[in-house]
Amino acid sequence: MNRTRKILAAALCVAALLNGCREIELVVPTEYEPLPMPVNPAATPAGMYLLNEGNMGSNKASIDYVDFRNAYYVRNIYAERNPEVVKELGDVGNDIQIYGSKLYAVINCSHKMEVMDAATCRRIGQVDIPNCRYVRFSKGKAYVTSYVGPVAIDPDAPLGAVYEVDTTSLRVTRQVAVGYQPDELEVSSEYLYVANSGGYRAPNYDSTVSVVETYGLKQIQQIPVGINLHRVRRDRYGKLWVTSRGDYNHIPSKLFVLDRKDKNSKEMTVTDTLDIPCSEMYIQGDSLYFYSVEWNKQAERNTVTYGIIDVRTKQLLTDHFITDGTEADIIIPYGICVHPTTGDIYVTDAKNYVSSGVLHCYDRQGRKKWSVRTGDIPAHMVFYNP
């Protein structure tokens, strides 16, 4: 029948339109993009790892690498170097650090710390730590903060914890309960200083820095600082710089300085409260580079500041370290660091959190040198020196 044939032909046409066929999914390949900088085989540091967080539930945490020696931006290095890892790096990267020859990535919503060879980014192993946040190191041990500690103490409001991990065996050796939802931590001689946020208890935020001595792994003190603490960094004089997020409403973000009570005391206390909102900071020599993002309700937009503080005088040196006006290209700054030798400043832009971010490089005078596309939510950076 002629008509039957016509119908069949039409059906075939439709079938042909549905041409895209399905294959087994490919391991996401690494992309190499040349950067506008000279090739320098002797560059130190050799490169910089960048951890992209990826939006929660997307499983899109990824690692990029800025190769200072070959002048390349290497995008999404982990999946290709470790193609056999099921579901890749994981969900929401929260911190990246190097200690010895190993690269450590804390993957918050995958409840693990991924351990890799810093030279190749090849996986060595993983340490399972629930809701892990940040990692620092001391004497062969990694200390990882976790939002949830032992539930047994108070199942309704579990305290956070610091997990101690042996960097050779990659096993959790000990753990200690600290304040509520601890974020960053810093090592200073034999003590850990842990910034407690209490973010799960809003509006009853935590407001203390926990002091943990590392020999017995015991919390010996909780220093009252300010609500909803986030960052803690040590300058070269032994002072601690602590940020509070505020309550996002009435109490603004602030920057606190902790110092010894007196010259002979080991006890730290808040010596200065700077009314400078601070979202993220990076201390290089005597300069504390920071940016802040605050929501302006009236204007319905974010107010962003890029500043430098002199850690000796605690004075604001500038409130716009980007000098050529290119800060207007940044929607949401989400990470900052400073090259230890050239003084180049790196600022990442997380944009709308659900699309690729950008890594911007500025020279020490604050003029843009280059920008490059990153993964989703570029946030944490660490320099690599072989």
Place this chain on the structure above:
Amino acid sequence: MGNDTCRRAMCLMVGLYGWMSASAQIHPDSIRSLNEVVVKAKTYKEIIPAQTLKGEELRKLNSFSVADAIRYFSGLQIKDYGGVAGLKTVNIRSMGTNHAGVYYNGIQLGNAQNGQVDLGKFSLDNIEEISLYNGQKSDILQSAREFGSSGSIYLTTRRPRFKDSINAHLMAKVKFGSYGLLNPALLYEHKLCANVSVATSAEWITSKGNYKFRYRRVDASGALKYDTTAVRHNSDIDALRIDAGLYGGFGTGKWNVFAYHYTSERGIPGAIVNNVWKRSERLWDRNSFLQGSLDWDILPKLSTRTNVKYASDYTHYVNNDTDIKLTDNVYKQRELYLSWAARYALRSNWDVSMAYDFQWNDYEGFDLEKDEDMETPMNTATRGTHYISAATAFTVGDRLKVQASILETFVNEEKRQRDKAPNKSKVTPGVFLSYQPWKKQELVLRAFYKTAYRMPTFNDLYYTDMGNPALLPETATQYNVGFVYDRSQEDNTFRNFHLAVDAYYNEVKNKIVSWPQGPQFRWTTINLGRVEIKGIDASMACTLAFPYGWILTGKVQYTYQEAIDVTNPSDTYYRDQIPYIPWHSGSAIVGLTWGTWSLNYSFIYVGERYNQQENIAYNHTQPWYTSDITLMKEFHVGKVGLRITAEVNNLLDQDYDVVLNYPMPMRNYKFGLTVEI
């Protein structure tokens, strides 16, 4: 509280029933004319016919829920999070879930909190017909709110129908299948008197949902790098639905009262990400509503429709995972809805209509971690909305049909704890045309223009992290041209042929999107987005009759959509296809019937798409396609009708995600037995 609501609902129902039966008794002489009522209604052929699945066709599809069935309509996309328990939402012509209106027996299902209707909750057991209208239903006697959706899905439950002297029907069904699925259902229909009948149905669904899924990766050379098969956890469901309807007619009208109650407990399986294969979030739902409607032709030229609804929804969400934030929240929503519409025939070919609706929504959220007895809500919102519409329809020479409507909406944002959102009002027009160029050929050309909006939901305005009370309504403008051709003939191999093609251009402005706020992971919602959508929907169906009683039916549907983000040229995703909209998608159904045997094959294809805004390799999602087969046999044992079905779903055992990291079940089976008396 729950008891109180229940009691009030009962009172209302009894009251309504009393009133309805009283009004029915006013016209004792209308008994004989009951059957003519339907025929009497002025036949006005629809300007834009709906895509419809009903009766036998619907029964033969391998569909469990309404969401499964509407995948066979062109122009829409389903977001399916997998399994019987997984959330399933619909997006009509890429305009967004919130622009799709879902109507249950003619009255819209609402969710003022987040604007989404989970179509997975509506099983097909008691559904007789599903229709999809682009633009709006082209009948001007409708409630004002029905003029307000960009696209509408109408779910119609089975109405009691009795043959000859039989005045009671009993139907019992049971379905069972893979992953611990058990689904018994009971339906009873009774003719109370000549013009009043009652239908009740009840259904229980339970499934462990522990289906297998698979993730695989190969490298560029094709070498397998990983291949993992795991079992979905926390994807179980236990749901009970009970509904009852009273249906009646009188001289120049008909009425019905319908009560619905659904209660469920389910696991929320969550995203499968590295190192996390199990979640422990639980959800309890209670959805109840009572609705009534009355169609009454007061005068020969004046017809009216009255709708009343009261709905109460309760959601209890718990996260028991001690690794993350423990959460124990209860959300309560109530809705009261009244609608009155009237149509007057000015001339035999010219009708006008008016409608007024009032809707009241109330929402309360409780944090049980802090407030165990639910004494003080953590947040509340109340909204009153008035809808007024006017519409007209006329026919020129029986060939050109025109319909125009205008809807005005006033929103009173009443009270809440934080800043009050301003009141809003919005006027939205629509024009629909259809033209039949040749009287003898069933070829109809059609076109429409329509603007619709969606009000910001309570979550958009107030709650998802940081809502934004200054939000404006999101508007969608649609332009559509198309044609439909039908041909039927008797005594030939070709019995029916149907072809419909539509091309459209839609624009969504002031699209409500989440936007980062402040330094941390905090979001606000703003009117930022703009999306342009160009698409083609095509569908074709035919029926072939062969000797010896073999009947072959075929239905093919294809959709092309280009839905691009045109918000801001400086965005990296400017002019990229928006997330989860495939360029190509389609379906095919082939049915073969021979006497009491029938075999049905259905195929669904969803082409490549991106799971985030940027169309880059990292966000690429592969096409998926599934083949399903159903075999059905009917027979009679005395007066008892029996039907046995066997289904195979995802015959080719494809491992796919519809939504990134939410794996779908692989090959699975279902069996069913239906007994009808």
